[in-house]
Amino acid sequence: xxKKWWHDKFVYQIYPKSFKDDNNDGIGDIKGxxxxxxxxxxxxxxxxxxxxxxxxxxxxxGYDIADYCDINPLFGTMEDMEMLISEAKKRExxxxxxxxxxxxxSEHRWFKExxxxxxxxxxxxxxxxxxxxxPEHKSCFGGEAWEYVESLNxxxxxxxxxxxxxxxxxxxxxxxxIENAINFWMKKGIRGIRFDVIHMIGKEIDNGIxxxxxxxxxxxxxxxxxxxxxxxxxxxxxxxxxxNDALDFTLPERNELNMVFQFECTSSTNDNQRHGKFTPKPIxxxxxxxxxxxxxxxxxxxxxxxxxxxxxxxxxxxxxxxxLDYMKESAKAIATMIYFQKxxxxxxxxxxxxxxxxRMDSLSDYNDVEVHGAYKDYVLGLxxxxxxxxxxxCYKEARDxxxxxxxxxxxxxxGFNLGTKPWLKINPNYTFVNALDELKDPNSILNYYxxxxxxxxxxxxxxxxxxxxxxALDIDNKDIFLYKREYNxxxxxxxxxxxxxxxxxxxxxxxxxxxxxNYNKEYDTKEILLSPYEAIVYLVK
Ligand code: GLC
Ligand code: CA
Numbered sequence: 092x093x094k095k096w097w098h099d100k101f102v103y104q105i106y107p108k109s110f111k112d113d114n115n116d117g118i119g120d121i122k123g124x125x126x127x128x129x130x131x132x133x134x135x136x137x138x139x140x141x142x143x144x145x146x147x148x149x150x151x152x153g154y155d156i157a158d159y160c161d162i163n164p165l166f167g168t169m170e171d172m173e174m175l176i177s178e179a180k181k182r183e184x185x186x187x188x189x190x191x192x193x194x195x196x197s198e199h200r201w202f203k204e205x206x207x208x209x210x211x212x213x214x215x216x217x218x219x220x221x222x223x224x225x226p227e228h229k230s231c232f233g234g235e236a237w238e239y240v241e242s243l244n245x246x247x248x249x250x251x252x253x254x255x256x257x258x259x260x261x262x263x264x265x266x267x268x269i270e271n272a273i274n275f276w277m278k279k280g281i282r283g284i285r286f287d288v289i290h291m292i293g294k295e296i297d298n299g300i301x302x303x304x305x306x307x308x309x310x311x312x313x314x315x316x317x318x319x320x321x322x323x324x325x326x327x328x329x330x331x332x333x334x335n336d337a338l339d340f341t342l343p344e345r346n347e348l349n350m351v352f353q354f355e356c357t358s359s360t361n362d363n364q365r366h367g368k369f370t371p372k373p374i375x376x377x378x379x380x381x382x383x384x385x386x387x388x389x390x391x392x393x394x395x396x397x398x399x400x401x402x403x404x405x406x407x408x409x410x411x412x413x414x415l416d417y418m419k420e421s422a423k424a425i426a427t428m429i430y431f432q433k434x435x436x437x438x439x440x441x442x443x444x445x446x447x448x449x450r451m452d453s454l455s456d457y458n459d460v461e462v463h464g465a466y467k468d469y470v471l472g473l474x475x476x477x478x479x480x481x482x483x484x485c486y487k488e489a490r491d492x493x494x495x496x497x498x499x500x501x502x503x504x505x506g507f508n509l510g511t512k513p514w515l516k517i518n519p520n521y522t523f524v525n526a527l528d529e530l531k532d533p534n535s536i537l538n539y540y541x542x543x544x545x546x547x548x549x550x551x552x553x554x555x556x557x558x559x560x561x562x563a564l565d566i567d568n569k570d571i572f573l574y575k576r577e578y579n580x581x582x583x584x585x586x587x588x589x590x591x592x593x594x595x596x597x598x599x600x601x602x603x604x605x606x607x608x609n610y611n612k613e614y615d616t617k618e619i620l621l622s623p624y625e626a627i628v629y630l631v632k
Contacts, residue, residue, distance in 0.1 A: 092558070093343070095325075095349075096323065097137075097138065097283070097325040097349075097435065098395075098435070098557050098558075099547075099548060099553060099556075099557045100137035100138050100325075100435065101135060101136040101137050101138070101435075101436050101437075101438065101544055101547075102136065102137070102138040102139075102140050102187065102283075102325075102327075102435060102436065102437045102438070103131060103134070103136035103138070103139055103140070103437075103438050103439075103440065104139075104140045104142070104402060104403070104437060104438065104439045104440060105124060105139055105140065105141050105142070105440050106119075106142050106152075106403045106440060106493070106494060107119050107120065107121065107123075107124065107141055107142065107144055107153075107166050108149075108152055108153070108165075108166075108494070108514060109440070109494050109495065109496045109497060109507075109513075109514075109515065110123055110124055110127070110440055110497050111123030111124060111126060111127050111497060111499070111507065111508075112496075112507055112508035112511070112513065113125075113126055113508075115508045115509040115510070115511050116165075116508075116511060117508065117511045117512055117513050117514050118165050118166075118513075118514050119166075119496070119497075119507070120165070120166045120167050120171075121144065121162070121166050121167035121168075121171040121172055121174075121175050122167055122171055124139070124141075124175055125171075125174060125175050125178050128178055128179060128182055128184065129182075130526065131182075131184065132182040132184060133541070134443060134537075134540065134541055134544065135541060135544035135545060135548065136184070136438065136544070137183065137184055137185065138184065138185050138186075138187050138282070138283055138325065139179065139184060139185070139186055139187065140187040140188075140189065140283065140285050140327075140437070141186060141187070141188060141189065142154075142189050142403055143156060143163075143188075143189045143191060143287075144162060144163055144166050144172065144188075145157070145158060145159055145160075145161060145162065145163060146158035146161045146162065146163050146164075147163050147196055147198075148196055148198045148254065149163075149165070150196070150252050150254040150255070150460055151232075151251060151252055151254075151255060151460050152458075152494075153189075154189075154191050154251070154255070154287060155194075155195070155196035155197075155198075155251075155252070155254055155255045156191055156195050156196055156199065157195070157196040157198040157199045157200075158199065158200075159195075159268075159269075159272035159275070160272055160275045160276075172279070173279065176279065176280045176281070177280075180280070185282035185283060186280075186281050186282060186283070187281070187282065187283030187284060187285055187325065187327075188276055188281050188283070188284055188285070189284075189285045189287060190269070190272070190273060190284050190285070190286050190287060191287040191288075192258065192269045192286065192287065192289065192292055192314075193250065193257060193258065193287065193288045193289075193291045193292055194249065194250065194251060194255040194256055194257045194258055195255070195256065195258060196254060196255065197253070197254045197255070197256055198254075200213075201213045201216045201217075201268075202216075202217065202256055205217050205219075206240050206242055206243060207242070208242075208243070209243060209245070214243075215259060215262045215264075216258060216259055216262060216264065216265060216268075217247050217248075217256050217257065217258065217259055218247060218248040218256075218257050218259050218296055219240075219243065219245045219246065219247050220237075220245065220246055220248070220296075221244070221245055221246075222246065223235070223236075223237035223246050224237075224248075224296055224297055224299075225296070225299045228299065228301065229468075230249060230250065230251060230252070230253070230464070231250055231251050231367075231461070232251050232252045232460050232461050232464040232465075233461070233463075233464025233465050233466075233467055233468040234253075234464060234467065234468065236248055236249060236250060237249075238253040238256075248296055250288075250291060250294075250301065252460050252464070257291075257294070260292050260293070260294075260306075260310060266310065266313060266314070266317075269314065269318075270314060270317045270318045273314070273318035273319055274318050277318065277319060277321075277322045277324070281324070282322075282323075282324050282325065283324050283325040283326065283327075284319055284324060284325075284326050284327075285326075285327050285328075285329065286326065286327070286328045286329060286330075286348065287329055288329055288330075288331070289311065289328040289329060289330055289340075289348070290302045290303055290307065290328070290330040290331060290332055290336065292307060292310055292311075293305065293306045293307025293308070293310060302331065302332070303332065303336060308339060308340075308345070308347065311328075311340070311347045311348065312345065312346055312347055315346045315347060316346070320346060325349055325435070326348045326349045326350075327348065327349060327350050327351060327352065327397050327435075328340050328347075328348045328350075328351040328352070329351070329352055330351040330352070331354055331358075332351075333355075334353075334385060334386060334389045334390075336351075337351050337353060337386070337389070337390060337394075338389070338390065338393065338394065341390065341393075341394035341395060342393060342394050343394060349394075349395055349435075350394070350395045350396060350397040350434065350435060351397065352397050352399060352402075352437075353382075353386050353397075355382045355386075356378075356379040356382050356383060356400075357399075357400065357405050357411070359372070359374070359375060359378055359379065359382075360372055360373070360374050360406075360411055360487070360488070361484075361487075361488050366465065366469050366475075366476060366484075367461075367465055368465075368484070368488040369465050369469060369476060369481060369484040369485075369488065370476075370484065371483075371484050371487040371488055374411060374412060376412075376569060376570070376589050376590070377569040379412070380569070380572055380589075381566075383429070383432065384563040384566065384574075387432055387433060387434075387561045387563070387574075388561075388563075390434075391433050391434075391560070391561055395434055395435065396432065396433060396434025396435070397434055397435055397437060398429050398430055398432055398434045398435060398436045398437065399429070399436075399437040399438075399439070400412060400425055400429050400442070401438075401439035401442045401493060402437075402439050402493065403439065403490065403493050403494060404490050404493070405488075405490070405492075405493060406448050406487055406488055406489075406492045406493065407441075407442070407446055407447050407448050407492055407493060408422070408425050408442060409421055409422050409425070409445060409447055410447060410448040410487065410492070411487075412425050412589070413425055413624065414591045414623070414624065415447070416591060417591055417623050417624045418445055418447075418536075419445065419534070419535070419536055419609075420609055420610070420622070420623060420624035420625070421591075421623075421624040422445045422536045422539075423536060423539045423609035423624070423626055424587050424588065424589060424609060424624035424625070424626040425589075426539065426540060426543055427543065427585060427587050427607065427609065427626035427628065428572050428585070428587040428589065428626065430543060430547065431547065431556060431574075431576065431583070431585045431628065432561060432574070433557075433558075433559070433560075433561045433576070436547070438540070439493065440497055441493075441497055441498065443536065443537055443540040444498065444524060444525065444526050444529050444535075444536055444537050445524055445536040445537075446495070446497075446498060446518065446524060447518060447520060447524065448486060448487065448492040449486075449491070449492055449495050449516060449518045450486050451485070451491070451516060454466060454478075454481075454482070456516055457485065457489060457491050458491055458494070458514065458515050459489060459490045459491045459494070461489075461490060462485060462489050462490075462491065465481075466481060469481065491515060494515055495515055495516060495517055495518045496513045496515065496517050497526075498517070498518065498520075498521040498524055498525040498526065499525060499526050499527060500521075500525050500526065500527035500528070501521060501522050501523075501525050501527070501528060504517060505517050505518075505521035505525060506525070506526075506527070534611075539609060542607060543607060546606055546607050546628070552581070552583060552606070552630075554578050554579065554581075555576050555577065555578040555579075555581045555582075555583050556576060556583070558578055559576040559577050559578035559581070559583070560576065560577050560578070561574060561575070561576060562574060562575040562576075562577070564584075564599070565599075570588060570589060570590040570592075570594055571586070571587065571588055571589070571594065571596065571621075572585070572586070572587040572589055573585070573586050573587075575631075581630075582600075582630075582631040583606070583628065583629065583630055583631065584600060584628070584629045584631055585626075585627075585628050585629075586598070586621075586626070586627045586628075586629065587624075587625070587626040587627075588621040588622070588623065588624055588625045588626070589624065590623065590624070591623045591624065592623055593620055593621065593622060593623065594620070594621045595618070595619070595620050595621070596618075596619055596620075596621050597617055597618055597619075598617045598618075598619065598629075600629070600631050600632075601631060601632040602614065602617075602629050602630075602631065602632065603629070603630040603631055603632045604629070604630050605627060605628070605629055605630075606628040606629065606630055607626075607627070607628040608625075608626065608627045608628070609624070609625060609626045609627075610622050610625050614627065
């Protein structure tokens with residue numbers, strides 16, 4: 092495999108609105124990120140994926156872009172962004188941006204022009220029809236996917252909110268606009284791109300095809316050729332699909348993307364067929380284990396994996412895969428289970444300190460357009476979820492769980508700012524879940540993350556973690572994750588109890604030494620009684 096500069100790097104995802112509010116207006120900003128670069132450097136991460144920081148009315152918190160080449164004034168200025176890029180670089184940290192190509196904002200100049208008249212040159216930038224086509228297909232954020240425009244006597248298509256009109260990729264001008272936007276940021280020194288819902292840019296509305304349309308891969312290849320493929324960057328696609336879809340995007344000879352996020356595990360905790368994510372299901376750990384193994388076996392020798400358990404659209408990983416009774420232990424176990432697999436590790440802000448889901452008191456405390464759209468559809472409209480059940484579903488699955496302000500310290504507003512009311516409630520657990528206190532506590536989740544990152548980058552073992560083969564062991568065991576990484580006669584074994592119970596276990600190999608552990612135990616025999624969520628990384632003789 093051809094080696095790339097980013098193969099051994101950790102990516103850290105920042106949701107700028109919630110990371111750090113420097114000017115104390117209640118909203119996180121770029122200067123806030125700059126002020127925390129030393130924290131991030133000390134943590135050991137190398138690439139910062141920033142969710143969209145472009146001009147936006149913020150209906151979907153930046154995933155509704157009104158100008159692809161300018162900075163959202165809520166977050167700062169272009170000078171601030173240039174400063175962030177250069178200050179990060181001084182610490183050997185690089186910036187990954189979020190490219191939303193599928194749709195823009197209804198506040199974008201293109202859309203304002205488009206609705207002026209049918210023969211305006213921008214009209215064909217969007218998907219207008221005289222009548223809704225396939226009206227049974229609904230918007231992801233609730234309600235209809237077609238919105239009427241009186242001045243045109245036409246409807247436009249929006250997969251997401253009505254303020255997020257889909258761009259018409261059948262119009263070659265759109266490819267050009269997106270290429271120009273990417274090239275603009277490449278020249279500014281951006282070194283990575285996360286592509287938002289990239290599987291949707293081949294849609295064929297009239298044929299009822301929304302994801303994975305026949306022209307999808309040709310378009311991604313064209314973007315590669317005309318823009319980011321000319322720069323030495325890291326790319327990852329948000330591509331809801333299966334293993335074969337992942338291969339199509341990531342086989343190096345296809346010249347599309349380096350890796351994609353797979354959502355088979357993280358979305359398995361809700362019944363997506365019924366109410367989107369608002370019918371939660373209990374976690375099936377064996378299913379998740381099988382899925383992670385499937386992607387390791389399916390991609391490792393051919394392309395590359397993205398390793399993640401959290402992002403800004405999901406509940407927190409301790410709530411999902413771990414246990415509140417074993418908060419610290421399970422947080423560390425989850426990290427050990429995922430980040431020693433083969434691929435690029437992604438950490439979502441706050442995950443490294445064990446931030447948790449929040450129970451908001453009332454529906455109006457939620458900011459997310461998805462929550463309010465689903466409430467209208469299921470609780471008020473169809474009436475097939477009660478208000479109480481809907482709120483319970485939010486406590487598990489609402490995207491705002493991951494969007495509460497970062498908990499920096501046990502002081503006013505958790506150190507997010509100097510006291511102005513933040514745009515979203517702060518989780519009251521900041522008194523004991525916060526970065527400053529955890530830095531001082533040798534047994535904290537934060538210090539475990541630091542140790543884990545250091546170990547994965549330790550020159551003695553790095554090649555094994557980055558390039559070593561992955562072999563799943565004891566596959567049928569539904570409680571235990573056991574896997575082996577091997578490279579040039581070095582073997583490292585990762586053993587994780589993913590259950591909240593003790594499990595006796597006989598280790599099927601000869602131990603040389605323990606490289607990482609989350610319980611303060613000595614391991615001198617092969618017969619061990621694993622504690623709940625115990626995790627051990629062994630070097631094998
Ligand atoms: C992606 C983003 C999500 C956003 C949606 C529409 O799924 O991660 O936050 O709402 O796309 O852009
Ligand atoms: Ca601010």
